[in-house]
Amino acid sequence: MKYEGMIYRPPSEADSLILQVAVGCSYNRCTFCHSFQGKEFRIKSFEEIREDIDEAATYGRISRVFLADGDALMLPQKDLLQILSYLKLKIRGLERVGVYANAVDILNKDMQELKELMSLGLGIIYLGLESGNREVLKRIKKNATAEQMIRAGKRVKEAGILLSVTVLLGIGGVELSQAHAEDTGKVLSEMDPDYVGALSLIIVPGTPIAEELETGKLVLPTPFELIRELGTMIANCRFTNCFFASNHASNYLPLRIRMPGEKEKALKLIQAVLQKKDPELLRPEYMRAL
Numbered sequence: 001m002k003y004e005g006m007i008y009r010p011p012s013e014a015d016s017l018i019l020q021v022a023v024g025c026s027y028n029r030c031t032f033c034h035s036f037q038g039k040e041f042r043i044k045s046f047e048e049i050r051e052d053i054d055e056a057a058t059y060g061r062i063s064r065v066f067l068a069d070g071d072a073l074m075l076p077q078k079d080l081l082q083i084l085s086y087l088k089l090k091i092r093g094l095e096r097v098g099v100y101a102n103a104v105d106i107l108n109k110d111m112q113e114l115k116e117l118m119s120l121g122l123g124i125i126y127l128g129l130e131s132g133n134r135e136v137l138k139r140i141k142k143n144a145t146a147e148q149m150i151r152a153g154k155r156v157k158e159a160g161i162l163l164s165v166t167v168l169l170g171i172g173g174v175e176l177s178q179a180h181a182e183d184t185g186k187v188l189s190e191m192d193p194d195y196v197g198a199l200s201l202i203i204v205p206g207t208p209i210a211e212e213l214e215t216g217k218l219v220l221p222t223p224f225e226l227i228r229e230l231g232t233m234i235a236n237c238r239f240t241n242c243f244f245a246s247n248h249a250s251n252y253l254p255l256r257i258r259m260p261g262e263k264e265k266a267l268k269l270i271q272a273v274l275q276k277k278d279p280e281l282l283r284p285e286y287m288r289a290l
């Protein structure tokens with residue numbers, strides 16, 4: 001397999017074959033994101049992709065494939081259909097293909113197109129919401145409004161594709177902490193995703209948000225304030241059936257809960273941690289990483 005640069009994939013795709021169909025992120029302007037800095041965006045030719053699929057076909061049974069890089073759903077529909085059809089033809093045991101997408105990529109596909117992709121194996125879309133708060137989305141230069149995020153999330157679900165949404169604790173700073181947590185819970189509820197992954201903001205040097213931190217424009221919440229955000233977010237979430245996880249390495253309090261069933265239990269646990277304010281209850285700083 002020929003990979004260009006660092007490859008990122010969702011934690012739940014750890015055992016998947018990573019097929020790089022594009023290099024970088026077509027947007028690449030979110031202020032907190034360092035993943036594809038310095039990578040000039042390009043879509044790989046089908047010949048390059050076909051070579052990788054042919055090689056993967058010799059590995060034996062592969063049940064999951066993840067299409068990298070940052071927003072591979074932006075590929076033209078005909079390219080995605082060609083890739084998915086070839087994967088289906090060559091990869092034995094293929095059950096699901098996953099992809100990262102931003103809201104604009106999703107909204108650029110109509111229902112018919114998403115259903116076509118689903119029928120050829122696209123089984124899960126990972127969408128970075130980060131925040132449901134209008135002001136936060138503007139500040140971090142996310143290329144979509146909360147309303148677009150909701151429409152995109154609903155469209156994925158309506159097409160019969162699993163929806164996994166990522167949110168970022170701390171991204172609103174101290175100033176917008178409460179509004180960020182409340183609005184994110186509300187927007188998530190509107191989307192009603194199958195999975196939510198809550199990560200904590202980790203500042204990477206060289207990103208625009210690192211500069212905001214240096215100049216004092218952004219003040220980061222403390223670990224316990226981040227846990228309060230998590231609690232507020234969960235309290236505002238109303239889901240039909242969602243697996244909510246904050247067990248990413250960046251978080252101070254790892255949780256894995258099925259909602260709505262385990263919501264109250266999680267809120268009680270968070271309340272207890274906030275009352276005790278015992279640092280021993282938190283994941284140690286040295287174990288936090290991206």
Ligand code: SF4
Pocket residue numbers: 025026027028029030033034035036070071102128
């Ligand atoms: S859309 Fe995603 S990958 Fe692209 S810059 Fe924003 S956070 Fe990074």
